[in-house]
Amino acid sequence: MEHPNALGEESVGRLLWKFSVPAITGMVVNALYNIVDSVFVGRGVGELGLAAVTIAFPLVIVLMGFGMLVGVGASARISICLGQKDKAMAELILGNATGLLFLLAAGLTAALLVFLDPLLMLLGATPELLPMAREFTRVLLLGSIFMYLSFGLNSVIRAQGHPKTAMATMLIAAGLNVVLNPIFIFGLHLGISGSALATVIAQAVAAFWVLLFLRSEKSFLKLHWKNLKPKRSIVAEIVSIGSSPFLMQIAASVVGVLFNHSLILYSGELGVAAMGIINRVAMLLVMPVFGISQGAQPIIGYNFGANNFQRVKETLYKAGVAATLICCAAFLIVQIFDESIIRLFNGNEELIAIGAFGMRIYLFMLPIIGFQVVCTTYFQAVGKARQAIFLSLSRQFVFLLPLVLLLPRFFGLTGIWLAGPAADLVSSLLTGALLWLEFRHLNRMSL
Numbered sequence: 001m002e003h004p005n006a007l008g009e010e011s012v013g014r015l016l017w018k019f020s021v022p023a024i025t026g027m028v029v030n031a032l033y034n035i036v037d038s039v040f041v042g043r044g045v046g047e048l049g050l051a052a053v054t055i056a057f058p059l060v061i062v063l064m065g066f067g068m069l070v071g072v073g074a075s076a077r078i079s080i081c082l083g084q085k086d087k088a089m090a091e092l093i094l095g096n097a098t099g100l101l102f103l104l105a106a107g108l109t110a111a112l113l114v115f116l117d118p119l120l121m122l123l124g125a126t127p128e129l130l131p132m133a134r135e136f137t138r139v140l141l142l143g144s145i146f147m148y149l150s151f152g153l154n155s156v157i158r159a160q161g162h163p164k165t166a167m168a169t170m171l172i173a174a175g176l177n178v179v180l181n182p183i184f185i186f187g188l189h190l191g192i193s194g195s196a197l198a199t200v201i202a203q204a205v206a207a208f209w210v211l212l213f214l215r216s217e218k219s220f221l222k223l224h225w226k227n228l229k230p231k232r233s234i235v236a237e238i239v240s241i242g243s244s245p246f247l248m249q250i251a252a253s254v255v256g257v258l259f260n261h262s263l264i265l266y267s268g269e270l271g272v273a274a275m276g277i278i279n280r281v282a283m284l285l286v287m288p289v290f291g292i293s294q295g296a297q298p299i300i301g302y303n304f305g306a307n308n309f310q311r312v313k314e315t316l317y318k319a320g321v322a323a324t325l326i327c328c329a330a331f332l333i334v335q336i337f338d339e340s341i342i343r344l345f346n347g348n349e350e351l352i353a354i355g356a357f358g359m360r361i362y363l364f365m366l367p368i369i370g371f372q373v374v375c376t377t378y379f380q381a382v383g384k385a386r387q388a389i390f391l392s393l394s395r396q397f398v399f400l401l402p403l404v405l406l407l408p409r410f411f412g413l414t415g416i417w418l419a420g421p422a423a424d425l426v427s428s429l430l431t432g433a434l435l436w437l438e439f440r441h442l443n444r445m446s447l
Contacts, residue, residue: 012299012314020295020322022167023158024288029174038280040181041195042273042345045132049192050346051269052132054276055125058256059112059137063144064151065249066104070097071152073242075159076380078221079298082160083305087221094156094214095227096234101152103230105145112141124260129269135193143200150206157213159298160220165213169206176202244380244388251396258404259416266413267354274355277345278362285330285363289323289370293377300381309442316378323370331366334359354413361417365424372424372431379438387434395427 041049074097081090112119116134125133150169158166177198184194214223263271296319303311334341342355379388400423407415
């Protein structure tokens with residue numbers, strides 16, 4: 001696509017295909033390299049390495065959350081500006097988003113490095129896991145600016161009508177990571193720090209790719225250095241819209257910490273390692289859904305800004321159906337190939353038994369996840385921050401967090417796994433109710 005006007009003119013089905021397929025490809029490859037990364041750690045470092053990475057994962061989620069805060073907030077606002085034919089404002093938002101990412105990276109890296117050990121112990125690191133968790137996290141923190149730039153600004157590339165370029169960013173990062181991981185872990189014997197170093201180098205190359213594109217003639221929106229100085233009003237808009245995915249990541253991090261502590265209590269390091277595997281498998285299976293929602297976001301945002309509500313509803317419906325079909329297929333894969341999936345990461349039979357049983361239960365509500373993800377993305381895309389934040393937080397804080405604390409008291413380790421599907425079911429019902437109210441509102445606006 002050479003110009004974003006096509007978002008309001010081409011057929012919705014064709015646009016969804018154009019935007020979602022590259023996003024799905026990039027995100028699935030991105031999830032695959034996380035899987036491969038874990039396989040290398042599990043085979044090259046062992047189950048304690050897997051547990052250490054899992055302990056550090058909530059902190060990584062927080063870092064990703066700040067990237068999403070800026071990236072999702074900026075891209076959603078840019079899509080609406082493009083629908084309103086306001087290119088100058090869109091470019092100002094792009095510049096402010098870039099400047100904000102640099103400021104966040106500098107401040108967060110300094111603060112987290114100072115308090116790294118206490119934070120890792122708070123996350124559930126035992127004395128045996130702390131050295132590896134520290135080694136892994138320190139390298140990632142020192143290179144976090146590259147993750148912010150590649151991840152945060154890539155959504156802006158997609159929002160202005162370049163889904164294939166956005167896909168290429170993910171492919172570059174994933175491909176380099178897969179190549180460098182075995183070299184650093186097995187060839188250079190760098191252990192768990194080698195895995196983190198491979199990730200940082202891959203993200204650095206992807207970040208330079210994104211910046212070069214946004215400065216090139218191929219980009220409809222240009223990154224002008226004069227726009228990098230953040231303006232309070234623009235930052236407030238970015239943060240308002242981006243708060244939904246950001247708070248969802250923070251909530252996921254908090255819940256992840258509770259999961260780690262509960263798993264250490266009821267099953268030790270092997271339970272933590274099993275949860276790490278389950279999370280990565282779930283990420284791989286659900287990434288196509290996030291790809292569809294990312295593909296739908298600029299279409300919804302542009303047409304909402306252009307007051308074309310019929311196209312908004314059509315996009316939401318088609319994206320929701322596609323996401324649900326993918327989640328149903330993922331559910332069958334988990335239930336049929338549970339043990340084989342866990343065995344890919346590590347050959348410890350006790351770990352395989354814990355992981356296979358946990359995965360079948362924890363991912364039991366996969367068929368309804370697609371609907372919930374797409375609907376939450378809708379509220380982000382149209383700039384309705386409060387609804388998006390409420391939906392994002394309801395699953396994690398309102399439902400999942402108390403269930404993680406309560407159910408293990410009655411069902412032990414099984415209660416930890418049961419918390420996931422129970423929270424998914426209730427939060428999906430809540431999402432459906434809010435969407436029904438929103439459709440009534442859209443119908444009135446269409447009259």
